[in-house]
Amino acid sequence: MTALTVVLALLAALSNASASVFQRRAAAEEPPHGEGAAGALRVFGRLLRRPYWLAGALLLLASTVLQAAALAGGSLSLVQPLLTAELLFTLAVGSVVFGHRPDRRTWLAFTxxxxxxxxxxxxxAPSGARTTASPGRWLLAGAVALGVVAVVVLVARTVVGAPRAALLGLASAVSFAxxxxxxxxxxxxxxxxxxxxxxQWPPYATAVAGLAAFVLLQGALxxxxxxxxxxxxxxGDALTSVALGWALFQxxxxxxxxxLPELIGVTLIGLGSVGLARAPSVSGAWDAPPARDEEAETG
Known part of the structure; x- marks a missing residue:
């Protein structure tokens, strides 16, 4: 575990969290423009002129670069679990941007x-051995991952509500890993x-996997x-990454x-994720500009 890898991964999580909050702030300030493709295009055109939205777009790019740099120097089983800190940063940045203070239960989930x-x-103490994997390892790991995603998506189609959201979230997690x-x-x-x-094939496979993960995430939401x-x-992302790190990069x-302490840590991550997902700054109940901004605009 190198200090530089940890810093880069945490900066990637911070950038991604900030991007989500900034673009959410821009979207919250945007009035509706009708339904359909035409309305969506009008909204997108206006968002391109919003400083918060543009800042979010730049931060998304920065997050990708930082994650790539972290993965270049560190193990997959270290970097991806560290990216779960995005929830923590979303809470912190969301509290500042939307001007609200988290309650005690939210801070307990944060902790x-x-x-x-x-x-x-x-x-x-994750440690890496290789920076690339053999074609045979990729073929086996890719087939298993694809099979898991396919089965989970098929099962998700048979249920509705929270179970479907959880299953599609898991499929998205495997795809992100x-x-x-x-x-x-x-x-x-x-x-x-x-x-x-x-x-070579890896850059294009990365783009396809990323697109699949994004689509599955939207379905889960x-x-x-x-x-x-x-x-x-x-x-799902953290544990799948640990498994892929072992299977692909030794x-x-x-x-x-x-x-035992590792299992306790995983349990705490799960409980904290549930608590933070219910926090207004993460779940979206604070998706409105601070009142003082609205008063300034009408005044």
Whole structure:
């Protein structure tokens, strides 16, 4: 576990959280423009002129760059669990941007997630061995991951509400973990030269996996509340990344007597995720500009 990798991963989580909050703020200030494609285009055109939305777009780009840099120097099983800190940063940044103070229960959830993350990573001590994986390992891991996503999506189609949201959140988590693994593969091959990397399959597989993860996430958010999908998304991404790190890049985590504190850490992450997903600044109940801004505009 290197300090630079941890800093880069946390900065990526902070950038992504800030992007979500800023773009949510811009969308909250935008009046409706009708239904359909024409209305959506009008809204998008206006959002392009919103400073908050543009700042969010730049932060999303920065988050991708920071995550790639973290994966280039650190293990998948370290970087992806650290990105669960995005929920913590969303709470903090959302509280500032939307001008509201979290209640005590929200702070307890914040503490649980932070403590669980520190306990799991501190006891597991993830370490990496390889920067790229062999084609055989990719073929096997990719087939298993694709099969898991397909089965989970099929099961999700048979249920509604919170169960569907949780299942689609899990499918999205597996896809996001695969995207991160593919991004690590791309970064590991950069020594061959950009042109050589672009002539190979990993960059395009990364784009496809990322798009699939995004689509599945939107389905999870439409199916139910964030409180239903977020725990599966948070824990699913972290645990799948640990498994992919072991299967693809020969990464290791310490087990033995450390299993119990690791399980406690995972449980705390799950409980904290549920609590933060219910927090107004994360779930969307604070999706309105501060009152003082509205008064200034009408005054």
């Amino acid at each position: 649980a997630l932070a403590a669980g993350l520190a306990l799991f990573l501190g006891t597991a 695969c995207t991160a693994a593919l991004l690590k593969e791309v970064m590991g091959r950069l020594g061959q030269g950009v042109g050589a990397v672009l002539a 439409r199916a139910g509340t964030l409180a239903a999908s977020q725990p599966a998304l948070t824990l 990464e290791q985590i310490l087990l033995g007597v450390r299993v």
